[in-house]
Amino acid sequence: MTLGIRDMDTAAASELDRAEPAAKAAAKTTPAKLPVGKAFVSDPRIEVRDLDVFYGDKQALERISLDIGKNQVLALIGPSGCGKSTFLRCVNRMNDMIDVCRVSGSVMLDGENIYERSVDPVELRARVGMVFQRPNPFPKSIYENVAYGPRIHGLARSRGELDDIVQASLEKAGLLEEVHDRLDEMGTALSGGQQQRLCIARAIAVSPEVILMDEPASALDPIATAKIESLIEELQEQFTIVIVTHSMQQAGRVSQRTAYFHMGKLIEVGMTGDIFTNPRHELTQDYIMGRIG
Amino acid sequence: MNNTTEPVLLEASTAGRRIRASLARRHRQERLFQWLGIGAVALGLGFVLLLLVSVIAKGYSGFLQTHIRLSIDLSEEMLLDGAPVTEENLRNGDYRRAVRSAMQDLFPDVSGRRDRRELQRLVSNGAEFMLRDQVLADPELVGRQIDLWLPADDDVDMFAKGRARSNPGDSVPSRLSEQQRAWIAELERSDRLDIRFNWAFFSHGDSRDPEMAGIWGAAVGSFLTLLVTLVLSFPLGVATAIYLEEFAPRNRWTDLVEVNINNLAAVPSIIFGLLGLAVFINFFGMPRSAPLVGGLVLTLMTLPTIIIASRAALRSVPPSIREAALGMGASRTQTVFHHVLPLAMPGMLTGTIIGMAQALGETAPLLMIGMVAFIVDVPRSLTDPSTTLPVQIYLWADSPERAFVERTSAAIMVLLGVLAMMNLAAVLLRRKLERRW
Numbered sequence: 001m002t003l004g005i006r007d008m009d010t011a012a013a014s015e016l017d018r019a020e021p022a023a024k025a026a027a028k029t030t031p032a033k034l035p036v037g038k039a040f041v042s043d044p045r046i047e048v049r050d051l052d053v054f055y056g057d058k059q060a061l062e063r064i065s066l067d068i069g070k071n072q073v074l075a076l077i078g079p080s081g082c083g084k085s086t087f088l089r090c091v092n093r094m095n096d097m098i099d100v101c102r103v104s105g106s107v108m109l110d111g112e113n114i115y116e117r118s119v120d121p122v123e124l125r126a127r128v129g130m131v132f133q134r135p136n137p138f139p140k141s142i143y144e145n146v147a148y149g150p151r152i153h154g155l156a157r158s159r160g161e162l163d164d165i166v167q168a169s170l171e172k173a174g175l176l177e178e179v180h181d182r183l184d185e186m187g188t189a190l191s192g193g194q195q196q197r198l199c200i201a202r203a204i205a206v207s208p209e210v211i212l213m214d215e216p217a218s219a220l221d222p223i224a225t226a227k228i229e230s231l232i233e234e235l236q237e238q239f240t241i242v243i244v245t246h247s248m249q250q251a252g253r254v255s256q257r258t259a260y261f262h263m264g265k266l267i268e269v270g271m272t273g274d275i276f277t278n279p280r281h282e283l284t285q286d287y288i289m290g291r292i293g
Numbered sequence: 294m295n296n297t298t299e300p301v302l303l304e305a306s307t308a309g310r311r312i313r314a315s316l317a318r319r320h321r322q323e324r325l326f327q328w329l330g331i332g333a334v335a336l337g338l339g340f341v342l343l344l345l346v347s348v349i350a351k352g353y354s355g356f357l358q359t360h361i362r363l364s365i366d367l368s369e370e371m372l373l374d375g376a377p378v379t380e381e382n383l384r385n386g387d388y389r390r391a392v393r394s395a396m397q398d399l400f401p402d403v404s405g406r407r408d409r410r411e412l413q414r415l416v417s418n419g420a421e422f423m424l425r426d427q428v429l430a431d432p433e434l435v436g437r438q439i440d441l442w443l444p445a446d447d448d449v450d451m452f453a454k455g456r457a458r459s460n461p462g463d464s465v466p467s468r469l470s471e472q473q474r475a476w477i478a479e480l481e482r483s484d485r486l487d488i489r490f491n492w493a494f495f496s497h498g499d500s501r502d503p504e505m506a507g508i509w510g511a512a513v514g515s516f517l518t519l520l521v522t523l524v525l526s527f528p529l530g531v532a533t534a535i536y537l538e539e540f541a542p543r544n545r546w547t548d549l550v551e552v553n554i555n556n557l558a559a560v561p562s563i564i565f566g567l568l569g570l571a572v573f574i575n576f577f578g579m580p581r582s583a584p585l586v587g588g589l590v591l592t593l594m595t596l597p598t599i600i601i602a603s604r605a606a607l608r609s610v611p612p613s614i615r616e617a618a619l620g621m622g623a624s625r626t627q628t629v630f631h632h633v634l635p636l637a638m639p640g641m642l643t644g645t646i647i648g649m650a651q652a653l654g655e656t657a658p659l660l661m662i663g664m665v666a667f668i669v670d671v672p673r674s675l676t677d678p679s680t681t682l683p684v685q686i687y688l689w690a691d692s693p694e695r696a697f698v699e700r701t702s703a704a705i706m707v708l709l710g711v712l713a714m715m716n717l718a719a720v721l722l723r724r725k726l727e728r729r730w
Contacts, residue, residue, distance in 0.1 A: 092620070094616070094619065094620065097619065099542055099543055122622050122623070122624050123622070124622075125619065125620060125621065125622035126621075126622035129620070129621070130616075130620035132613065132616060132617065132620070134613060136611075136613035136614060136616065136617040137617070138614065138617060138618070138632060139614075139636065148618075148621060148623075148631075149621045149622065152621070152622065152623055152627055152631075153622060199617070202617075202621065203620075203621070206621070206622065
């Protein structure tokens with residue numbers, strides 16, 4: 001496993017953090033003056049600073065600096081291969097698994113850089129859960145799917161407590177009503193939409209702070225998609241959510257803020273309404289008008 | 294390209310005509326290919342059938358053995374020469390005299406040393422030992438007169454089964470004399486000659502006398518050898534596969550290891566035998582002909598098979614399962630043992646059983662480490678000298694006695710039966726354990 005954080009200039013990064021967001025944006029004089037819009041918020045859960053990601057020689061992300069606000073939904077949009085999934089996977093260090101992947105810069109979660117040596121990715125992933133593009137429940141029972149996280153992290157003190165966690169997670173994921181009488185059936189026997197909600201239940205069972213969703217509805221039919229979207233709305237009361245999506249309508253429906261990525265660069269970021277009604281950067285306009293895609 | 298006219302698409306009618314013209318040829322090709330496939334399968338099946346028919350036709354009578362019913366006098370005078378009845382004395386009793394006198398009693402008018410010897414040759418040399426074992430198992434028999442079916446000599450057996458003919462012109466002449474054949478006819482008339490199930494074949498070790506020779510020693514040797522192989526190669530192979538597939542970084546060293554594992558799978562097995570001889574026996578001083586060494590050698594031979602099958606099984610587990618587990622915060626080890634391994638297990642077990650079946654049929658490397666020796670005793674431990682089923686088949690096929698032909702084929706049937714059972718087990722196991730996702 002290669003993890004290239006060593007070249008990061010931590011002193012400079014922390015100095016930048018202390019500066020006023022507005023002053024900082026002004027101080028950063030990148031030639032293209034990217035991104036357009038407000039990349040920083042007053043109450044961030046996650047602060048990403050100067051994030052570079054390389055796959056071998058290919059640079060996948062270039063100097064990304066972006067805040068993710070508490071109990072907000074941030075949507076990441078952009079054409080295929082623009083780096084939005086890569087960005088997402090940097091937030092819970094899933095990129096560690098890729099041998100050729102090298103990351104530099106900092107990702108601060110509650111004031112702590114998750115790429116610091118002292119941070120254990122295992123613990124991090126319990127705090128930052130993830131839901132994948134294709135529903136991927138374990139080939140085990142529904143109960144076991146949800147109970148797995150609490151079990152490996154030792155969250156439940158007793159069998160009863162574990163039962164409660166499973167019930168509550170399924171309830172929150174809006175699945176309990178449909179499966180309460182068949183918890184010992186295989187999770188893989190559910191329909192696609194149910195499987196994806198099971199994966200969400202599995203993710204929230206360990207009470208994470210952040211949930212990352214990588215196109216969670218792209219493999220689902222419109223009705224299942226609608227259910228997932230209303231679920232995301234409910235979940236944001238308790239969790240910070242980052243969602244990658246190809247559907248601009250979906251981004252419009254579920255998110256408060258939207259970030260537009262293009263060719264590994266963060267082009268524009270702002271309140272979702274503003275981005276869709278009044279995109280300022282040319283590339284964003286092209287994408288939203290459907291000229292890039 | 295033609296410069297004078299613009300390239301144009303074909304008219305629909307022209308295209309249709311040309312397609313129809315080519316259809317007949319395409320269908321013909323398809324039929325031809327199908328027939329070729331069916332022919333290939335039929336040819337393969339034909340050869341298998343030929344093998345089975347030939348082995349069964351030659352070997353079924355190996356499971357049978359001609360016996361002679363003798364009325365044996367088990368008096369103390371006969372067995373012990375008047376010595377007291379103790380286990381020690383019973384063990385050393387003169388059972389040969391008991392068998393001989395019983396045989397003599399059947400034909401009281403045979404006289405002269407030569408004729409008597411000819412008569413005694415009808416009964417197996419091993420008959421006295423079978424009698425002894427019976428008496429030792431049940432000492433109550435001493436002092437009684439019992440009727441016992443004892444195995445006949447292999448020449449009698451061959452003659453009675455019709456495998457050796459009496460006419461001089463026959464391809465396989467009987468080794469029995471005119472006189473002996475007359476005695477056999479006499480025995481048959483008085484219901485004292487019968488072809489019965491050959492228990493000795495399943496309960497005895499090897500012997501120079503075909504009628505006394507059995508596969509039990511070789512079967513136990515094979516079992517012990519395979520036990521060592523399984524216990525060593527399964528955990529080692531699976532652990533290697535898991536490390537290489539799930540943990541090892543991809544670099545020049547792991548590439549080298551991978552290439553060498555694949556090479557190892559292609560090394561002729563006799564080389565492994567030489568290695569076993571040089572390393573385990575000559576260097577480490579392990580005993581010759583022992584199942585322990587056989588197992589070690591076969592482990593080396595089977596490991597690549599198991600590693601390659603296990604890696605394929607691990608690779609067939611969808612990466613989404615790994616991502617799901619890692620995304621939940623499971624460590625790599627937890628991911629592998631909780632999720633990947635259970636899904637890969639059916640494939641790993643199938644690979645292991647197939648590797649074991651290969652090891653069971655292996656002969657060449659075992660010749661090198663001395664498991665080809667003539668061993669009568671059934672092995673009791675991993676270090677006892679022993680042989681294995683395929684080596685036993687090889688040994689018998691090499692023996693001059695006519696009666697070993699059918700025993701060779703019978704042993705082949707047993708070996709094939711065990712192999713078929715192992716492969717069936719592999720299929721059933723896979724079906725039982727396979728999970729869908």
